[in-house]
Amino acid sequence: MAVPLFDTSTPIAPLRPLIDARIAEVLDAGVFILGPQVAAFERELADYLGVRHVVSVANGTDAITIALQALGVGPGDEVVVPSFTFYASAEAIPPTGAAPVFCDVDPDTGNVTAETVRAALTPRTKAIVAVDLFGNPAPVPALRALGLPVLEDAAQAAGASLEGARAGALGDLATFSFFPSKNLGCFGDGGAIATDDDALAEAARVLRFHGSRDKVSYERIGWNSRLDELQAAILRVLLPHLDDWAEGRRAAARHYEAAGLAELLTLPTATEGADPAWHLFVARHERADALVAALTEQSIGARAYYRTPLHRQPALAPWAGDLVLPVTDELARTHLALPMNPLLERDEADEVVAAVRTALGA
Ligand SMILES: *Cc1c(COP(=O)(O)O)cnc(C)c1O
16 A cells, blocks of 8 residues: 555545635635735634734745844844754745854754754844744744744644644744645645734735835835735635644554554654644654665655755855754754655554565564
8 A cells, every 4th residue: 555745635625615616706706815815814813823913925935034024134133043944944034134043953853942042142143933843833932031032933833732822823923834735735825924913913914015004105125925815715714624634643643653663763752742733744764765765665655855954055055154063964864754644544554664664674
């Protein structure tokens, strides 16, 4: 039995008639940008998260840039960001004029900690980007205690929570991506910024629309970055199912444990107090590349995501210097993602574990 790395279509298949109907409604209404669907989705996501404001934008990368600018980040500032994450977490910083400063991560969770961030702080640090890596919330309350604004990059963590608060409600601001393969994915690109702060929300709203409040006066150089009505209408159908899907992802992780995967690989560790929404199920092994090849051979989805961490990426070299991040390098070398989706069953987990056993000759 083949087990794919992810499956974005089966979980939403039962919702297809409703999605079709909502798409037809948008076409009938003939409003495509910043209309009623976007306003309703922003309200519904804010209510779900338990925050006052959601400002939707064109994608999760723009969301980070705009959120940082809303915080007042600009030229001469530094923003601390982990190196073990998707490229966009750091790529979004230089467009503000600020410099990314890379920090290391915890070996067990793969997330930043107050200690790893503290090591990267300087008098120029203006903000911290904390990534909820692979759907596991970063310890944001401990980071906020450092006294600097924290932007929670929750692109991978829709549906997760930490000590009863939703991922996306933990930072001064949080950002989401609705890229199709994310936990809450639309049918194209989309993103959002969430915050409890009225002034930050207003700044983000102005920035996403060309730096204008009223389409008459343009008060700053902004962006053309909006979620469109069709994507918002689709996301409104999906959002009520997010918690079930997150629970399905946690159940899939439990299937792997019950099937004995921990005897073969180092399994991901949840942050203390967290209910992760495993976007990716990322384990570790000394011979990760050989294992990926052997699993692929057996039709089991497996791949490395961040084999070259950000501080070693060519485009980010100007900000990395000869920085040494030992834990990041170790995780980059040894990680591999295994199949994960909200409907992954025990027999599929058994199949994956059997294939890992065969691959390792165990
Ligand atoms: C996907 C992702 C982003 C960027 O989102 P896009 O919508 O693809 O621009 C940012 N940060 C992380 C951690 C991501 O996984």
